[in-house]
Amino acid sequence: MAAVTYLEAIRQGLWEEMERDPRVFVIGEDVGVYGGAFKVTEGFVQRFGTERVVDTPISEMAIASAAYGASLTGLRPVAEFQFMDFISSAHSQIVQILAKSNYRWGAPAPLVLRGPSGGGVSGGPFHSQNPEMFYVHTPGLKVICPATARDAKGLIKSAIRDNNPVLFFEHKYLYRRVKEELPTEDYTVEIGKARVHREGRHVSVITYAAMVYVAEEAAEILSKEGIELEILDLRTLLPLDNAAIAATVEKTNRVIVLHEDTKTGGIAGEIAAIINEEAFDALDAPIVRITAMDSPVPFSPPLEKEFLPKVADVVREARRLVAY
Amino acid sequence: MECGWLTAEESKKIQADVDQLMDEERTFAEASPMPDSAEAGKDVYFDNATDIPLKYGEVRVQNANASAKLAESSAITHYK
Numbered sequence: 001m002a003a004v005t006y007l008e009a010i011r012q013g014l015w016e017e018m019e020r021d022p023r024v025f026v027i028g029e030d031v032g033v034y035g036g037a038f039k040v041t042e043g044f045v046q047r048f049g050t051e052r053v054v055d056t057p058i059s060e061m062a063i064a065s066a067a068y069g070a071s072l073t074g075l076r077p078v079a080e081f082q083f084m085d086f087i088s089s090a091h092s093q094i095v096q097i098l099a100k101s102n103y104r105w106g107a108p109a110p111l112v113l114r115g116p117s118g119g120g121v122s123g124g125p126f127h128s129q130n131p132e133m134f135y136v137h138t139p140g141l142k143v144i145c146p147a148t149a150r151d152a153k154g155l156i157k158s159a160i161r162d163n164n165p166v167l168f169f170e171h172k173y174l175y176r177r178v179k180e181e182l183p184t185e186d187y188t189v190e191i192g193k194a195r196v197h198r199e200g201r202h203v204s205v206i207t208y209a210a211m212v213y214v215a216e217e218a219a220e221i222l223s224k225e226g227i228e229l230e231i232l233d234l235r236t237l238l239p240l241d242n243a244a245i246a247a248t249v250e251k252t253n254r255v256i257v258l259h260e261d262t263k264t265g266g267i268a269g270e271i272a273a274i275i276n277e278e279a280f281d282a283l284d285a286p287i288v289r290i291t292a293m294d295s296p297v298p299f300s301p302p303l304e305k306e307f308l309p310k311v312a313d314v315v316r317e318a319r320r321l322v323a324y
Numbered sequence: 325m326e327c328g329w330l331t332a333e334e335s336k337k338i339q340a341d342v343d344q345l346m347d348e349e350r351t352f353a354e355a356s357p358m359p360d361s362a363e364a365g366k367d368v369y370f371d372n373a374t375d376i377p378l379k380y381g382e383v384r385v386q387n388a389n390a391s392a393k394l395a396e397s398s399a400i401t402h403y404k
Contacts, residue, residue, distance in 0.1 A: 049388040
């Protein structure tokens with residue numbers, strides 16, 4: 001069985017869901033003939049035709065609105081944004097209409113909005129952002145940020161089968177960098193459940209998406225010093241798996257929350273509050289946040305490198321917590 | 325009405341129908357009890373165990389090709 005990249009895993013998940021369920025279709029800029037900016041839907045139009053692989057004008061608002069309208073008829077659209085940075089152009093439709101459709105009108109909106117986010121590729125301030133927290137703050141949505149190929153496939157399938165609007169943030173740095181063998185049978189990964197990526201007993205690193213691998217590199221370095229990091233991959237940011245967060249804190253008693261999003265208003269603050277409410281007595285040291293700077297994402301490679309959280313940051317803070 | 329797409333009678337009937345519907349809904353709302361406060365925060369999500377039916381019948385698709393298989397995507401030249 002060959003290893004499959006994160007990107008191929010998403011392609012497989014989408015393809016299999018379209019084969020399984022005629023209600024599923026994809027819509028977005030260049031998803032048809034061109035196959036998507038990152039080739040996630042390459043070959044789809046040849047298989048499913050132009051009625052289920054719909055090219056649109058360059059308007060995220062129109063894409064989100066068309067997807068919403070289709071979902072109201074019982075279809076299950078999967079809308080692609082070429083870069084999740086531009087989801088802001090559809091912000092009003094997503095937070096005002098999609099998120100509140102069931103609550104306000106009793107009209108469920110089973111749709112997925114997906115696309116690449118994140119930095120590390122010198123994409124500059126308009127093609128590298130992590131805009132997930134705008135939507136984590138919006139009740140009625142579900143927000144997914146997978147880190148592995150297995151989770152990417154299992155979660156895109158769950159997102160498509162979900163009866164609610166789901167935002168699916170794919171980390172573009174991981175698209176062709178991470179690979180693994182996937183189950184041959186149909187499988188899904190439950191939305192709202194975190195996963196222990198690496199077992200450890202000294203410090204918990206609570207993280208998601210590409211930062212899982214930063215934590216992993218730090219864990220390798222620290223293991224040589226006898227410090228064992230536990231890495232909790234959140235996988236879903238809304239709804240958050242509070243029980244898994246509390247469980248890892250109760251196990252290690254020391255916590256780093258690591259994310260690529262900027263610090264102020266990032267999910268690290270929310271997680272610190274959850275720990276305060278649900279596992280405060282288990283803490284032996286202050287909660288540490290390691291995040292990107294409160295700045296737009298720089299284009300220049302050395303500036304972006306400085307902007308993003310680094311392995312050295314995790315190593316330094318873990319040592320400090322153990323010595324605390 | 326200038327274009328002949330709607331007669332004066334049809335326009336009056338539409339307005340009367342809307343007025344009647346609004347009256348009925350208002351009467352129903354005013355006669356109903358206020359919601360139980362325990363219902364606040366419910367129905368944020370729709371139940372996943374409930375099937376959402378298609379509104380306009382089965383999906384019919386033209387120009388699909390069931391024999392086409394998923395091939396590996398081609399490499400891209402930007403954002404490798």
